[in-house]
Amino acid sequence: MKDPTVAAALQAARLGREFRGRWALRGCDVDLPAGRVTALVGPNGAGKSTLLQLAAGLLRPTTGRIRVHGHAPGTREAREATAFLAQEKPLHLRFTVADTLRLGRKLNRRWDQALAESLVRAGNIPLTARVGSLSGGNRTRVALALALGKRAELLLLDEPLADLDPVARHEITGLLMYQAAEHGVGIVMSTHVLAELEDICDHVLLLKDGAVRLSGDTGELLDAHTLLTGRADPIETDGLPHAFDRSTVVHATTTGRQVTALVRTPPGSGAATGSPGGAATGAPADPRWIGETPSLEALLLAHLRAPRPDRTEAAA
Amino acid sequence: MEFRVDRRSGVATYLQLVNQVKQALRLGVLEPGDQLPTAREVVAATAINPNTVLKAYRELEREGLVEPRPGAGTFVRRSLSRPEAAADSPLGLDLAAWVARARAAGLEREDVSALIAAVVDAGFTGPGPHPGPPAERKPT
Numbered sequence: 360m361k362d363p364t365v366a367a368a369l370q371a372a373r374l375g376r377e378f379r380g381r382w383a384l385r386g387c388d389v390d391l392p393a394g395r396v397t398a399l400v401g402p403n404g405a406g407k408s409t410l411l412q413l414a415a416g417l418l419r420p421t422t423g424r425i426r427v428h429g430h431a432p433g434t435r436e437a438r439e440a441t442a443f444l445a446q447e448k449p450l451h452l453r454f455t456v457a458d459t460l461r462l463g464r465k466l467n468r469r470w471d472q473a474l475a476e477s478l479v480r481a482g483n484i485p486l487t488a489r490v491g492s493l494s495g496g497n498r499t500r501v502a503l504a505l506a507l508g509k510r511a512e513l514l515l516l517d518e519p520l521a522d523l524d525p526v527a528r529h530e531i532t533g534l535l536m537y538q539a540a541e542h543g544v545g546i547v548m549s550t551h552v553l554a555e556l557e558d559i560c561d562h563v564l565l566l567k568d569g570a571v572r573l574s575g576d577t578g579e580l581l582d583a584h585t586l587l588t589g590r591a592d593p594i595e596t597d598g599l600p601h602a603f604d605r606s607t608v609v610h611a612t613t614t615g616r617q618v619t620a621l622v623r624t625p626p627g628s629g630a631a632t633g634s635p636g637g638a639a640t641g642a643p644a645d646p647r648w649i650g651e652t653p654s655l656e657a658l659l660l661a662h663l664r665a666p667r668p669d670r671t672e673a674a675a
Numbered sequence: 676m677e678f679r680v681d682r683r684s685g686v687a688t689y690l691q692l693v694n695q696v697k698q699a700l701r702l703g704v705l706e707p708g709d710q711l712p713t714a715r716e717v718v719a720a721t722a723i724n725p726n727t728v729l730k731a732y733r734e735l736e737r738e739g740l741v742e743p744r745p746g747a748g749t750f751v752r753r754s755l756s757r758p759e760a761a762a763d764s765p766l767g768l769d770l771a772a773w774v775a776r777a778r779a780a781g782l783e784r785e786d787v788s789a790l791i792a793a794v795v796d797a798g799f800t801g802p803g804p805h806p807g808p809p810a811e812r813k814p815t
Contacts, residue, residue: 396724529722536718540725558680558688558723 366429368393368545373423383409398556399549401566407549415443442511448502452491475508495522516548553656589648591618610661621661692731700755711749
């Protein structure tokens with residue numbers, strides 16, 4: 360799928376950013392292919408917003424380098440290629456909605472007024488309303504209209520759906536997917552709502568403690584993991600069978616007699632097909648152990664819960 | 676046709692799309708020559724990743740049910756509808772009469788469903804008497 364002649368949408372090498380002695384990001388290597396829908400996940404303070412702001416050119420790296428579609432953030436080429444929606448949706452509160460869109464038109468050569476206006480109209484927002492008088496959800500809608508109207512190749516969206524109602528979330532998500540399907544627009548969106556990601560994103564970038572913990576194509580990552588469920592071995596403290604290779608365990612929990620563990624599937628074993636026992640996963644062939652492909656939510660939760668700072672993984 | 680995505684069903688989303696197309700083919704909602712909705716139409720309505728739609732269409736193509744025509748879209752190649760399986764077919768009428776007898780015997784809806792499922796399971800396991808086009812089947 361990956362074409363080496365096409366510049367990555369977002370590429371970073373040993374990227375770091377320090378704020379008054381605290382590293383928000385450190386030693387991050389990122390390589391997001393163009394035209395993908397990437398979920399940027401991680402706990403609060405993991406560095407998600409910092410990464411997006413670095414990509415948008417609002418922050419400068421302390422160490423390392425970052426490129427968007429091959430250009431340094433802040434250059435004209437990079438600014439035209441990207442649209443950034445900040446978490447706090449900064450807009451001029453005294454401007455009317457029409458003024459805000461006019462500003463977008465003045466500042467962007469490729470501005471799509473029809474798209475921006477249709478997004479605002481779909482929310483029944485009067486063009487004459489002042490931005491300061493709008494609800495949080497409607498302000499988000501205007502900010503999204505500004506970002507999408509730019510017709511950028513890469514949308515950097517920091518919690519874009521957080522304050523939208525369920526109907527608006529569905530509509531806006533559909534609109535974003537349409538942009539991806541029709542124009543090949545790449546999307547990097549941060550979110551805490553993992554359950555919504557399963558059908559939306561095809562790529563994942565998981566940050567924790569300022570470092571990349573998991574990165575890759577969602578399908579490949581799911582195939583590379585197995586969710587094991589079985590009866591706890593009473594002799595072992597973690598409940599997993601004695602012979603089991605502990606180094607493959609991402610996270611395991613014991614509830615009563617049951618153990619649930621998310622483990623890395625050894626390459627080429629094809630264990631994630633639901634075959635019980637899972638000899639291929641390193642566990643003894645035991646019908647009391649069930650191996651299945653995890654949901655994306657289960658996969659991300661396990662990696663978010665994983666205690667030790669284990670090595671970075673890349674599926675591709 | 677319109678796709679519905681049930682995020683709690685536990686069935687992979689692309690398979691849900693595949694199954695819904697097959698159901699539409701069985702019901703005659705889709706007929707040979709009909710165009711499937713384009714990926715961008717589907718994603719705008721269902722808010723799912725475009726690659727999921729493309730994966731579903733590739734699977735349908737692999738099964739020989741649809742074919743992509745470059746620049747035009749994806750079109751239905753063959754139907755799955757069978758007149759023998761319609762509700763007013765002889766087999767359908769037989770079954771309706773049987774259900775009426777089951778009700779008269781005091782069976783609840785769940786009992787009937789369970790019984791039908793069990794008989795269907797039993798009837799379709801192992802080497803069945805059927806495979807082959809209808810013309811080759813000898814009337815018994």
